[in-house]
Amino acid sequence: MESKISLIAITVLLVLGGCSEQQTDSQKDQAHVKEVSASNSAKNKDESVAARAHSIKQQEDNAPSNPLKNAYFGETHMHTKFSLDAYIGGNRMSPLDSLQFAQGQEKTINGQLHKLHRPLDFAATTDHAEYIGEMYTTFTEEALGHNQEQLKKLRGLTEYKDQIHWFIKYVISVNRGDAKPAHPPFYTGIESTKSAWQIILQATKDEYKPGIFTTLAAFEWSGAPKGGNLHRNILFRDMVVPEYPVGYADYNREEALWGWMAQQEKKGSTLLAIPHNSNASKLMMFNPNDSKGNPITKEYAELRSHFERTIEMMQIKGNSEVHRKFWPADEFADFENADSVADFSNRGLDKRNFVRWGIIEGLKHYQNIGVNPYKLGFNGGTDSHNGLMADVAEDNYIGGHGAADNTPELRRTGQVPEWLDAKDESIGSITGVWATKNTRGEIWDAMYNREVYGTSGPRIQVRIFAGEHLTTNHTDINAMVKEGYDKGVPMGGTISGAVSAPVFNVWAAKDNIGANLDRIQIIKGWVDQEGEQHEKIINVVWSDNRAKDKNGNLAKVGNTVDLTTAKYTNEIGATMLMGSFTDEEFNSELPTLYYARVIEIPTPRWSTYDAVRNNLPLLTDVQATIQERAWSSPIWFMPAQEVKH
């Protein structure tokens, strides 16, 4: 009591008196430590940070450069332990671990050592922004709230059924229902989110090696109103980034997200958004109405197409290009359709959820409002929840969703909760970009300019150039590329007001450790004056001297896969294909788009490798062999007066 009184008295005195230099021993000690640590961190800041920035700039300037551009391959969609759903499934990979895995280092995941066949050129970790703060609290001992009961439970989850229960309770019910999305009760506040973001950014900074390996700061905004997937990955061009990333609880619809992105631009950030899984969007990805139910406007389309330059074509939860049911005339539409995606969260199956439908529909919006809201290039990603960057080799697949699919048996019979049957998992795709050098600026710019493409895994190189005055049937790729840049546009480009038939030059080279190529196709899409969609598939160049029939179709390339050994040979197919197409049916009045699709010869699907390795019968309800492929971004031909973006 007396001490309390004296304390109050001193307090009052001190506050009134302003200050006093009198210190206790412990305070003196603390002050000393602070002084030491302050001078130390200040010194580090001055020397190493500034020196590093300078040296990074120098390395970027000195990185080898090719004016005709190289294809660089990387990952733009992948989760570490900072994603709650990944952590629940047993993922303990940090962002640093994942970036090192991307460069070829061996890492342990689900108790197995795992390694890529070859390093990537660039990578971004995209954790669900919604929960990174919670995750920081969960695995950082010093964090405020670390010892909450719920988090103790979370850390102790080992039984799969408990993991699922947790996932449903704190992820699905909070974020896919009608209720306003919210943080779970164990969230301790924005400081935890900021701390998590700093750890993610630090790994991004530490692993950047200009000219060799590029890292991009990124996160995933995971909006899914009423279970319709509207997820977007946000990628930054440089390290001018906001204090913390935003999630579904901050902005519950995509327009608000774009609004936030516009604010970041004003603050100096340079960023884009990559949507994915339109196949699970319940008609919301390519909706003719905005989130309030009003028809989309020119302003909406301008904002959207300013930030959304490319879409993830395919990932572990299926291929979004087309579905065999709605594209029976496309002989390659039956590829990783992941039918069971439709069975969960009342998603259903609808043509209007697929990318080809969406990009052609964009032309109709252009006719109506003067701006194309879906002017999208194509890229790839895995959405691996195991922290495994671009782990897309069919013969090296060990699952993508922690405990849901980490054994051959689970991959044959299990499910990824609320998403799909494990046997339907496509294992994901990879992004290719055409860039002069491997630096942040060049890689990001390629995505922004849509000089980007996706492949279902193999590192196929594909180029397409278009122009009214290109020469056809080049034999030298360098000449084709030079002319393409001089007189035409590359993938992702737009030609306005063309009058004569456009010429397309296409080229593709096989993956240098992969399978040969079957053919290159051009897919043409357009809308007529009534706004009706049309499309046509043209076989442009193919292997093995096959002849086209009168409908332009080719005989199948063949299949060398031995299903008992899961081996194929490159006796069929071509290592490289180069050809031209002139569209004599071109109508300059109608907005039209064209993209190239490169098809590989048949190779074993991952499920076949799994079966052979483990001496199990082949699954009967998934394909035993697949034809992997690459999709170039489209080239657009617009009637004059197209507004450029």
Place this chain on the structure above:
Amino acid sequence: MKTLLKEPLLHFLLLGAALFYFYSLVNDNQTNDNEITLSAAKIVQLKYSFEKTRQRQPTEEELAALVNNYFKEQVAYQKGVEMGLLAGDGIIQKRIQQKVEFIVEDSVSRLEPDDAELSSFLKEHQDDYRSEQVFSFVQLYFDPSKHRDITAILTKTMAQITALDEIEHTAVKLMPLSDSIFLDYQYTDVSYAFVARYFGSKFAEALVTMESGKWLVDVKSGYGEHIVKLKTKQGGELQPLAAVRAQVKQAWLNEQRKQSLAKFYQGLFVEYQVKKI
């Protein structure tokens, strides 16, 4: 007096005094320093951290609350210490260990090694400072899917090459003998990683073991067959200090840090008579 004895306030005061006496007995009474003070510097620091998070100055009320919170923290901490709550707390112990190590390490980071020290460090860790291996070579590509008998084509092409004078070994003369792909005829000073990226690692490995100055038939890549002549192989040599000074200095400092910590702990182990069981 009777009424005074019945007065609850007196009971309370007596009880408080008893408690205080009791605590001073159990607590070894090292400092018994019950004065909690607040320096001007501390107020500035409180204000600063507020401004950093809120982007504005605290109001008078807010400042008072900050000060109050600070005192709460301090008294709770002091009381906690007195009650012996520090003992056995893993987080606090870890933090104290970090602080101690920090002070030890700090003395090292002020060191400025001279060139002689760095040179000898460089010599001791040669393998960390070798330059990257780079290759210069020319190559011709042959597509197995385009020839029924690829070996015959390779042999024939090799004969054509050797029939030419060396001065005629140019891209213009030789490329037409080969099949078209995106690869160039000539590569100058390209790294191992570069070769592996464009040709596959099998081809890059072949360059490592290849003798320079000779045409070699039948070098395999992921695309097919190549006829290759390695011109020069460079790199792998130890770099001079000037080229890697910053890295060497960093590594040297890390080493000193490690050593001084080791020495520090060695001393402490003796001081506290730590014995391994």
